Amino acid sequence: MTPPPSRLYAWLGLLLRFAAGIALGIFFHYLLYRLFLPAEPFIYTAF
């Protein structure tokens, strides 16, 4: 017996939001990396 379309859409919606959450979580991790990159430009000094 197949679930009614509205219930299927509800599950699909939850799944999509979970996937979007995963992407956001990875993005936040990446954001930390970018935030703490040494920001000063590298100035090459002669030795």
Added chain:
Amino acid sequence: MTPPRRQALALLLGLAAGFAGAVLAGRHAAAASAPAHFTRFTPFLSAEASYFPPFAEMEHLALARWHPGQTVVIIGGNSILNGVGQPAGELWSGHLQTLLGDRYVVVNLSFRGGQPAEGGALVAESLLRRGVPVLLVDNTAPGPVGRAYENVYGYLFWQARDRGRLLPHEPRDLDLAARAELLGPAGRIRRAEERLGARLDVFLNFQALWEHVAGRYFSTVWTRFLPLDFWRPREALPDPEPAPAPLAGRFASGLEVEMAIVRGFSAAMGTPDGAGGWRVDDGWIRAAARDLDAVFPDALRPRMLMLLSQNCPYYRDRLTPAERDRDTAVFAAYEQMWRRNGIRCVTAGASFTAADYRDRTHLAPSGGEKLAGLVAAELRRLDLP
């Protein structure tokens, strides 16, 4: 639970799962990642092109090659030891590996613009703490020694420290506290950011993961050195070091500027002694000794070879006899200072020819070969496991 709440919960759960997955991937990268086919930090694989190798990656570059029974030879220091002037196949550290043989593993961790207490020295300290037999080849010039925590590679110091990789060294702790007092407002902010970043990275491993991704898969940081190719995996980019220009025109430009730099190596430190010789200002020597004491732990010093990198004779030969004598006196005084403080030290390049140099300071392939011979002989004299 109402549908909107379920949807919000699904999003939050996904967010937590995604972040936790990235942290786990970062932990894996921190435990094992190192650039493949590594010979040195090229301009594309260093801070110049906004690639910041994590401390863990530098450690793995050494540990991945080491086997029990071997001694790791870490090369620290600046662009001279990085091998600027020597194309990839003619790198001096490759010659050093050949001369030393299988009992040693040579790993060139020097940075262009690096200072003696930075990256490579910190990795050597960490290996020593782990009980891995290690020797450190480093370089500098007469003058202040510099710190590992005050330049673009300062993040490596904080990562090493916060991950518990450094040897206890009270003079360094005191120096850190004293020099923190001297920081201006911008310096304090930068220091606080570096410290916070390193502390968070211990648990979250964001730098290890995303630099691993940048090195192996794709880079997300734009750099003016690679304006259109910034996205390409940094490990896949070839070492761009060209062969030196033909000798005839190699030193043709900027003579006055280079001569001013060469004179600057000793001008401030030497004063005539009234008997036709030169006296080296004791204040400079004492300051360098204090620096050295602050940055190099006692246990590392017997395992170090410090090279004082001399300038190309094309320029030194254009000094007046008095300036040459002053230069010699200053290099000798600094050599003695390093030795007095327990670190083997020699001047590198004093007997090289102009053809051995690519420019005023960097060595051509022939100079690299001579340097490898000099360093191999000195390391054998250290006679340490």
